[in-house]
Amino acid sequence: MARFMELGAAVSAHLRQGDTVAFEGFTHLIPHAAAHEVIRQGIGDLTLIRMTPDLVYDQMIGMGLVRRMIFSYAGNPGVGLLRRFRDAVENGWPRPIEIEEHSHAAMANAWEAGAAGLPMAVFRGYKGAGLAGVNPNIRHVTCPFTGEELAAVPALRPDVSFIHAQKADRAGNVLIEGIVGVQKEAVLAARRAAIVTVEEIVDDLGAHPNACVLPRWTIAAIAVVPGGAHPSYAHGYYGRDNAAYIAWDAIAGDREAFRAWMEEHVLGQGPQVFAERVRELRT
């Protein structure tokens, strides 16, 4: 049952060293504030899951908190590579990182299977693809009706999932609108807890009957963090800070510049700074 908490308390109550954790968001509604809180609390040795790890996973990797990452596209969207991730993969800095790499189709299906309580996802995929040769978690099942061989991957079941959403009502039901990605699946697939940061609490979600609403009893904790997706965006609240994505390339390109940036913008801050960061981006 959803409890309204401060973000710091929600993180320390639910996330443990060594956990498997997802901070999901498909370009939209990426829970940056929550991930920054985890960085500040120094919770490490994590296995990170996300289809599209971008800046905030680059930051967690660069801070040495990540042991392993399950993903399908590790880039800075529209900009280029993730330089902290590269440094970890290519040079083992600040620590080596294990990877389990999939395609988007596989990850999306694996999230769906996780939400559906199944041990695996079955889909038509990976035909001729090199990942099938390097990832032992890509296997096959045979259709007992047609004999077709289909791809199978394990369901994704993190210990804890974090998402950012537009709003919650006072009972703790959460609404996500726009590009909804795999966030519902990430919440429902979490084994121990789903933690949601929201732009605001409202009396009435005002939701369309078929809108993406997560009932209060699917969520462990809700923290109000206006701007908590920045530099990602929140449909109906503020736009994407494309300039910040572009600027990240240079920051992450240098180990010293990266550490200095993290000190200034993450370690020395708190969740309350996000509201300020989106002030100029409000729609």
Place this chain on the structure above:
Amino acid sequence: MARFMELGAAVSAHLRQGDTVAFEGFTHLIPHAAAHEVIRQGIGDLTLIRMTPDLVYDQMIGMGLVRRMIFSYAGNPGVGLLRRFRDAVENGWPRPIEIEEHSHAAMANAWEAGAAGLPMAVFRGYKGAGLAGVNPNIRHVTCPFTGEELAAVPALRPDVSFIHAQKADRAGNVLIEGIVGVQKEAVLAARRAAIVTVEEIVDDLGAHPNACVLPRWTIAAIAVVPGGAHPSYAHGYYGRDNAAYIAWDAIAGDREAFRAWMEEHVLGQGPQVFAERVRELRT
């Protein structure tokens, strides 16, 4: 690409004797008008698919148009049994009917698999259930990660699917709101054509970004039939005619009464009568 047509023309252009066909709707938005048009055109030897065959399938069965039915719950919701269906199963009247019976979970998963272009659906089901012993299309696959045995059923892929929806825009995009059931899946799973009856055509669907909208290129034909779901209902347009569902029990209980009712209310009518039937039920 959706073509706007008269219902009669849409049916005769797309549905053939011997087809496998679904008229889907989960209590809500059941395409009664479309099924009545099929009855009038006497297109028979059909394999009918539907999770919840109710009055309108009882009618098609009683008219002798049905060779086989794939279903998971054949009742008059809240009222009782389907007496024409019973007569066909128990007495072979007016012709014997083959059945392929599943659970709702199996059918829902099979629709999902049909929409997803897969040959089968995989789910955790049928454990200890008698249907697994009488339906050879209930098989199993083994998870290559956990060894768990999971149920498998063939994907549903009708030749033609009919649904009723609230509205289409002038380009032919279709909006469904409220209890959306498996209608999106039925449309996407159709091999040859999906035919949609709608309450009205509008300039702008006014749809929420994540509403259930079927793009125009997923649909073969759209026919405007106000009231076309009666005695089922259309969320936002008119309520369910519960009295008609209750009354059906007596009508269908007698072969002669049934034939007379069909003559009067279906064979001697056209799609235009549905608007009149919902006049008192409008919300």
Place this chain on the structure above:
Amino acid sequence: MSRQPFSPDEMMTIAAARALRDDDVCFVGIGAPSAACNVARLTHAPGITLIYESGTIGTAPEVLPLSIGDGELCETAVTTVPVPEMFRYWLQGGRISVGFLGAAQIDRFGNINTTVVGDYHAPRTRLPGGGGAPEIASLSQKVYITMKQSRRGFVETIDFFTSFGHGEGGDHRQRLGITTAGPTLLITDLAIWEPDPQSREFTVTSLHPGVTREAVQETVGWTVAFAPGLSETPAPTETELDVLRALKERTRIAHGG
């Protein structure tokens, strides 16, 4: 406790309602389960989450639905999801604490038949079939069953295993790889039954007011076991009866009955 007279049917619904908790997430079958779940919501369990298989989650209807997908279920729901999602994410996902079922036939182990009377391939009476029940029975954390007692319904051997209760009893569920508790409560118009901890045979643990052991046995096709500490079900309270009757009356008017 109420001074009003009450019917066995009312006692059944109210006793079933009492079994539900405020934090339950309940997958509601139509008919008697639906009435019980809504009485619970309107009395002691306002926070209960009611889910109907049509996709409505957290619904709070003013009147009882005639069907599993009446419009009001959607209009009053927290959200309404597609039916495939309902069965995959919500039921199979393990999120249902109580699956609430009715039945045409039941045996002593809570196995249920709503499919056929007679042989499956040549039935004497073809019933509607299982609908959601086979997986509600195996995937809900536990199952409550409510139905009126009769010799036709409470049978030594059911004609078809629409949904699996405790099978032949004992650890039969576990042997099939089913990890949920199965039927843990059976509420009838005469009594409350619970499975014996070892044999899993349903055993009468409470008789409704004025009901005798003989009355229970007469309507059951097997030799009924009564628990040692057999108690009497508290009669409906004034509030419970008022809530149930008002609900039924609103429903009667709304359905034009």
Place this chain on the structure above:
Amino acid sequence: MSRQPFSPDEMMTIAAARALRDDDVCFVGIGAPSAACNVARLTHAPGITLIYESGTIGTAPEVLPLSIGDGELCETAVTTVPVPEMFRYWLQGGRISVGFLGAAQIDRFGNINTTVVGDYHAPRTRLPGGGGAPEIASLSQKVYITMKQSRRGFVETIDFFTSFGHGEGGDHRQRLGITTAGPTLLITDLAIWEPDPQSREFTVTSLHPGVTREAVQETVGWTVAFAPGLSETPAPTETELDVLRALKERTRIAHGG
């Protein structure tokens, strides 16, 4: 035909745009594919359906998205679906007529690498990875690829098979049980390439204005095959250039670049 000068990059985008039809349902990769698809929509193919893997179906952005999930893609879409549905119902369901991809490395058979340079387990350069490409390549009815030519990108042997084109050529796709056509068009800054009907090796069928065979060969790491009836790509029209440049300018302003 335009009198304006134009860049090879503009020619590439416009030539790619021309390949798209009004009734195409196009799964759009970010970067060059996105520009080409939107130029097509804004010129000869206003009815084209553009789908981005973030779930936006039938989108019509005023500016090019920086990411695959920019807000405008959703705001201008016919509908936006969850990402699992996008990959299951829309891509795997066989509804995509053209998958439009870019690449870091490509070989003569249209196999693509966007995963690593060097060995997978000890890469010299770790690239972002495949994202949607592996299944876009196998499940779209056909695949168009657009990328600038360079010795670094057009290689004899790719370092990793991120997505499968024609494999080793010939009927290699069919032998793997892939039923779709695969890469049928490669549009670069210098030329248009199409697979040879037998060998499936990409062959230059049209040179962009002013481009020589030597210029094409210099930027390719294998011996290039030229089609017998080699033609010249028509230069961009005034309209095409105006539309592309206006789109790029709107994009530049919108992204604060």
